[in-house]
Amino acid sequence: MTSNAAPAVPVETGTAASDTELAEGLKNEDSEGQEVRGLIDAENHSVKGWRLHLATLSLLILIFLVQMESSIASTTLLSITEQFGGYEQSSWVFTAYMLTYCGFQMIWAKWSDITGRRFALLVYTAIFTISSALCGASQSLMQLIQFRWIQGIGACGIFAIAQVSMFELYPPRLWPLYMSIFTAVITLAVIAGPLLGGAITEGGTWRWIFLLNVPACVVLLPTVYFVFPRRLGSPTLTGNQNVGFGHMFSSESLRKVDVLGSFTLLGASILLSTGLQQAEVGFSWHSAVVLSLILSSIPFIAVFLVWEWFVTTRREAPEPVFPWRFIQNRIRIGMIINSFLVGAVLYVCTVQIPQKFMTVHGLAPLPAAIKLLSFGVLVAGGSSLSAALMGKFKIPPCWVVLFGTILQIIGLVLLTRINDVTKIDKAQYAYQVMTGLGVGFLNAALTLLVPYVMDKKDLATGTAAISQFRMLGGLVGLSIAASLSTPQIRAHLLEVLPPATVQHLLEKPAGINSLENGILIMVRGIFLAGFKLQTKALVGFAIAQVPTTLLMWTNRAAEPEKVRS
Template identity: 55%
Template sequence: MDTSVTSTAILTITDQLGGYNRSSWVFTAYLLTFCGFQLIWAKLSDILTRKAIIVASLFIFTVFSGACGASQTLTQLIMFRWVQGIGGCGIFALTQLVFFELVPPRKWPIFVSLVTGVVALALVAGPLIGGALSTGTKWRWIFLLNVPVCAVAIIALLVMFPSKLWNEPAVTDRGGLSMTSHLRRLDVLGSIFLLGICILASTGFQQAALGYAWTSSFVLPLFLLVIPFIIAFFTWQWLVTTRFKYPEPLLPWRFCQSRICLGMLLNSYLTGTVLMVCLVQIPQRFMTVNGLSSLDAAVRMLPFGAFVPGGSSLAAVLMGKPKVPPCIIILVGAVLQLIGAVFLSRIPTDPHIHSPQYAFQVLIGLGVGFLAAGLILLVPYAMEKRDLAVGTASVSQFRVLGGLIGISVASSLSTPYLRHHLIDVLPLDLVLAVMEKTEALHMLSGATLDNVRAIFGESYNLQIKFVIGFAAAQIPTTALMWTGQVVNPVQHS
């Protein structure tokens, strides 16, 4: 939920703390660590048991949720969101993983429906809760509410969750290795390379969004450094997969050699971009262009949010007894996203709310739900048993990575567009005021206000046009991973 809860509250937060032009960091700071540590948590759970690592990650998330709620500046909030994301990614990755170990294979389609439905429902609930609490200083409760809820969850896990699952690696590994030997399995260097890629790329786009030229010393060197980090990451993964016994690779090289695995990871990345850009920009559009409150904006986003879990549930049903191949489900989801994005990018920018956009939200939401369910259910069938933990975490991590980079790119496109075009209709001091705090829109009226709202509308349409490319790319990516295999639990029983 914390990946989306600030989407409707961010304007209220920045109106109080300032820094609207840096607001996307509230999302990307969380997503950076949420993305960068999933595979590390998965590997640690192989060594130290699932229960210990789930409780540890939940504890970190709880403590720094409280810290986020106590933030006095936007910089403090961004810093605490970094650490909150470390805990959040452990919870997210391991919760999906343990169900494959807790339930028999014949019930995996039901599991996929439940888990993807709950995850998607959380993404829907986030904007609603954020919108409801984002009046005055109440926005702090969108973080503080995590503390009592997670405290109860920690106690419940300590009491009810098995100390060790009979089939988890920490139990089945009978090699008698010491803790030091076990820790050697962690690919720390690979994690540093991956996190470096994420930080450099997202920071470069954020700097561009702040107005620095793409060729300036504040932007270009960051992008240039991404290249050696990417080369180093994949070179290192090849080495540790093919040449070394330790550490165990974050991304086994066999994933890169399998067209199905490679297609799954690429599709996860692409749909993550579509999901997160829509979650962030749809409610903000309703608030800035149509003048709605944060809660009203969250309600207006329900057609998108509700059909993400609805699409996941429908896809899981279709992959169950009807035995529709997951790749068919994924392809249909990609087409639905593409159609919805094309039409959503053409919404008029006047203050009137145009009702057809709700149908376009439904199409994108269904498409995202289809892909989420199809990709998760393919993991235990497309990947070897030894890769179940890393495969599940990889699919989740690449989806978050897509959202992280997607938000950064969308911000780097729309924020300079806003700044450039607002100067044509407003004095410089008002442009700076609007870019710092959107509540400055209340200082405007008449035709001037309509013109400014229209500029905001065009900036959001620009973001959706960017999304069109990612939705379209899912079609050839699905062709890359094409297999007519249906879900057949018998072979995994």
């Protein structure tokens, strides 16, 4: 790729990108046939034939495994707490993974720019494999939570590498196809998690939800080593042929590492998420525990933003983990905010729906997880349909995003109208379909836009930013939803049950089914009201997507087949 490529979107100014600028980004070519930014140099690291297909399959399997881990615990938490106790703290089994899964995305993506994609992917996969084995061997809830932190660190690296590699391995004309496959696999993994977790819980021990990752990754590690392009990523683009430990610790590489940016980003993520988590488990928003953690995240955020502005505009090194160019451009920042908002809807629905069927309707884990299919399958279907609309039919991405937002709002509002606890209202399946379709539209549209609106040097961090903020949105959404519903559920349960019984139900909700019929209906109604309150919060996240979509608005269509590759 030649170095005189004209940038498709001006990034060194604070002005918003116009429709014309986006069009230039979508169709940028010159007389020498240079490729759109984000493509790899075919001569240096192209793989073809069976190696390319095997590399793609390996990435998709790894993505499936790490993404499934983000939701598989939703139907196994009750079984885990039956053995270890501590239901009110059990959400940390989910949150610990999500925190590191989303907290390191941009950091690990930038690190792969320095070491090369293959070497980084091998390291991340090894971390994920070892920590999965440790999760399966845990002897206490605290041990399991600690190992889930480590598991998320490896998983987020795999996700970051896999996503950017899909853009680097294939020409632009194939992006809609492969990104639809990629987003469909992600969504199916999120939905398969509760299903597999429920099946394993009913048929054996919950430990296998973690141990199953080990043999799969043991096979994939040598596969990745032999078939994945050795120089894929930044080292080849800078002419450096030494990819691995030597290159990683060279003075040239170390001065590229944005240590302060990585530290402040991670610190802000951990403090904010932990504060929200404490509110989720029952602490008041005004308590010292919650308020101190949330307020402590503000200086980290401020330092992070100032530092990223400084290294982007005033320094050549280090390479910023979150380039200020992302904030200067309205389309880019709109995409990032929308990813955050739709992430809240996706992850809260994925966790909430099966838990609602278990607590409100008394279903076992596997049947409850099956009820999630009407939402999850349509998220995957919406992703594929969205890619087809933008790629084949040239529908402008912003129209796809807006339509998906409207579907989410309608579906979520209708879900708040479900009131019957004595039977399952089948209308809610249609509402879940609408919500899932809307989420799928946004997921695919926002991901597919990345290589068109991000600079080539920002491709890894750009794709990571979209996924990281989507996961961060899910983490924040889960914390807000639970912190709203848990105090309400506890307060209303105390009106009809003794404190000891209330504490037992909050520790082990499966005990609901042992209550007498009259109290049983009342208690289920209390839990249903809590889930409805969570859904109302999601309506707010969906409505907020409307002004954000207008912020990134353009009528231009993405036309990758017109880019010469």
